Amino acid sequence: MTGATGATGVTGATGTTGAGPARRGRGRPSRRETAAAPATRDRILEAAREEFSERGYEKTSVRGIAKAAGVDSALVHHYFGTKEQVFEAAIEVAFAPALNAPDAVAEGPRDAVGERLTRFVLGIWENPATRAPLLAIVRSAVNNETAAAVFRRLVAAQLLRRISGQLGLPDAELRAELAAAQLVGVAMLRYVIKVEPLASADLEQLVARVAPVVQGHLTNP
Structure with a gap:
């Protein structure tokens, strides 16, 4: 009798009968957490941009980003x-506005491409909303080689190659990089x-x- 009762108590405690809550593996997000996407994902990205901007790449940690975003x-x-x-x-999200630069090259007369x-x-830099995340990118890239490598991949693949493709001239990639x-x-x-007076011009x-x-x-020969 006592053994039966003890067995029942163990069964209830471990949840093998289905009465107890299912346990998730250590280090894995809960169903409730993953179900909150994409809002949670966007919150993490926003927190990451702020952390990288304030602390730089080296001093920013995944744990710090998670804490700022209010997630595990x-x-x-x-x-x-x-x-x-x-x-x-x-x-990539922060740099998105700059990715329209190739359109500025393509649209309009060739002799005004520099002005466009x-x-x-x-x-983009004049707009406070787009300047803040760009500052975070630049500061991180200047101070850390890993961050710089990520930035180079993004700029080379999504911006400079597209601009050079619009030119149709010899040494197009070098031209785009110099610009x-x-x-x-x-x-x-x-x-x-x-630097003044440039900063206030x-x-x-x-x-x-x-x-x-x-x-x-x-465009010059």
């Missing part, structure tokens, strides 16, 4: 994998390092001075 770190790994993969996913591209790129270097240099000094004045140089890189 296992969920971050579930959606993205390693910290490098989280960084790549975060900057210059105005487009600087316009990008010109614009990135201006952006770094104006928005990141904030009127945008139209910058476009007027920089655009001809970009035009030369892209």
Whole structure:
């Protein structure tokens, strides 16, 4: 009698009869957590961008991103994998507005391509909503080689190759890279390092001075 009662108690405690809750494996997100996608995934990406912006790549951890997003770190790994993969996913979203730059090259007369591209790129940096995530990308890429490698892959595959493909000229890739270097240099000094008087110069004045140089890189013989 006592043995039967003890057996029943053990069965109920372990949940083998189905009465107890199912246990999930260690390190795996719960069904409730995974069911919250894609809102949870977006929250993780937003937290990652903020963490990388404030702390840089080296000082940011998956655990810190999870804490900022209000989720378990296992969920971050579930959606993205390693910290490098989280960084790549975060900057790809943040970099998305810049990926329309090839359209600025393609649309309109060839002799005004430098102005269109210059105005487009600087316009992204002028907008506070798009400037903040770009700052996070640049700061991380400058200070860490892993972050820089991720950034190079993104820029090379999704931006520079597309721009060079629009030119149809010899040395198109080099032309696109030189134009990008010109614009990135201006952006770094104006928005990141904030060197004066460049940092306070009127945008139209910058476009007027920089655009001809970009035009030369892209189209001059």
